[in-house]
Amino acid sequence: MGNPEQKEEAYFAARIRNLFELCERTGTPKFSDFLSEEEAARAAGIAGHGGLPFRFWGGYEGAGRVMLGVFPDWMEPETGAFPIVGCTFTYPAAYELTHRDFLGSLMGQQLRRELIGDIVVTPGEAYVFADDRVEKVLLTQMDRIGRVGVSVKKGVPDGISVEQKFKEISGTLASLRLDAAVALCCGVSREKASPLIAGGLVQRNHLAAENVSAALSDGDVLSIRGKGKFRLETDGSLTRKGRVAVRILQYL
Numbered sequence: 001m002g003n004p005e006q007k008e009e010a011y012f013a014a015r016i017r018n019l020f021e022l023c024e025r026t027g028t029p030k031f032s033d034f035l036s037e038e039e040a041a042r043a044a045g046i047a048g049h050g051g052l053p054f055r056f057w058g059g060y061e062g063a064g065r066v067m068l069g070v071f072p073d074w075m076e077p078e079t080g081a082f083p084i085v086g087c088t089f090t091y092p093a094a095y096e097l098t099h100r101d102f103l104g105s106l107m108g109q110q111l112r113r114e115l116i117g118d119i120v121v122t123p124g125e126a127y128v129f130a131d132d133r134v135e136k137v138l139l140t141q142m143d144r145i146g147r148v149g150v151s152v153k154k155g156v157p158d159g160i161s162v163e164q165k166f167k168e169i170s171g172t173l174a175s176l177r178l179d180a181a182v183a184l185c186c187g188v189s190r191e192k193a194s195p196l197i198a199g200g201l202v203q204r205n206h207l208a209a210e211n212v213s214a215a216l217s218d219g220d221v222l223s224i225r226g227k228g229k230f231r232l233e234t235d236g237s238l239t240r241k242g243r244v245a246v247r248i249l250q251y252l
Contacts, residue, residue, distance in 0.1 A: 009042075016043050016068065020050035023070040029081050032068040033114035033131065034058070041206035043068050053077045058117050059084045059129035060160045065117040067131075084117065085132040086156035087139065093124030095148045102126055105145045109137050120162055127156045165252040166231075172243035176234070178204065178222075179212040185222060185230045185248055201225040 019030040035043060040056055047054045047068060055077035058066035067084065071077045091097060102119045106128070117129035130138060135154070142152055173180040182202055183193035194212045196202055202209050203223040204216070222230045229251040237245050 012039070012042065013046055016046045017050070019068065019070045020047075020052055020054075023052055023072060027072050029069055029071045029075065029077075031070075031083055033112075034065045034067055034117045037064055038203065038206040040066050040068070045207075055079070057082045057084070059086050060118075060156070062161065063118045063129065064162075065129075067117075083132045085130055085135045085138070085154065087128050087130070087135075087152050087154055088156050089126040089128060089142070089145070089150045089152050091124060091126075091145065091148050091150040096123075097121060097126065097145055097148060101146050101148075102128065105142065109141060111137065118162075120160060127160055129156075166249040167252055169230075169248040169250060170246075171248070172239055172241075172245055174243055176216045176232075176244055176246075177212070178202070178209055178214040178216060181216055181220075181222060181230075181232055181246070181248070182224060184246070185224060185250070186227050196224060 016032070019032060023030045032043070035056075044056070047070070050070065052073055053071045053075070055069050055071070056066040057069060057079045058064065059082075067082055069077055069082055071081070089102070099119050099121050102121065103116070106116055107113070111130075111134055115131040115134050118127075119129075120127040128138065139152055139154060143150060169184065171184045173184065178197060179190045179193045182196060183190045186193060186196070197210055197212045200208060200210060201224060204214065205221050206223065209222075216232055218232065218234050218236075220232045222232065224230070231249045231251070232246060233249060234244060234246040239245055
């Protein structure tokens with residue numbers, strides 16, 4: 001039957017394919033639970049062979065956690081069809097609540113993580129996106145986050161965005177190879193970067209990357225276990241010594 005990871009992958013793929021089968025059989029849209037960035041990348045590869053329109057959506061543009069929606073071929077994959085509710089939590093700005101505080105309180109209500117999307121926290125206000133099946137819990141049972149009293153209402157402002165902060169790493173690469181980029185991200189030699197890749201500790205665009213010589217492109221996102229998440233930026237320009245000039249943005 002394979003190892004646990006293979007079993008999990010097979011189960012995940014079956015769940016995604018089942019959405020397409022149900023949609024085609026019933027003629028109605030079908031939706032997954034919320035998916036992590038890695039799960040969404042895996043699902044996209046499967047959905048591309050599903051033969052029906054599909055779309056990912058998390059409640060706002062740029063969401064990290066998203067649902068996969070599968071639609072009949074006669075229906076446009078509109079965001080309004082997704083069973084996602086957004087709620088606004090308000091609290092005194094003097095209290096510095098965090099994403100972890102909100103997630104902990106939500107899990108304390110015995111909600112499955114897969115039913116909760118992004119949690120966007122700002123001073124005095126937070127926006128929680130969730131499966132609409134848990135709307136009642138959010139609106140009627142969430143009056144405290146930790147020890148802080150909050151008020152909650154259905155709906156979120158238009159144009160929500162998450163300000164991502166980065167640390168910039170500038171450098172040059174002999175070529176746009178995975179091992180060279182990982183070496184620059186980690187501040188190590190290519191010889192030391194290669195075992196990280198071969199050991200399954202590196203993802204490219206949220207999918208496992210184990211080919212040390214894989215060619216990279218502008219905008220690729222690398223996740224290195226224990227080191228962080230990085231985005232590669234390059235216009236392909238070369239230095240006088242023929243090396244590729246790059247900028248690495250490390251997510252903070």
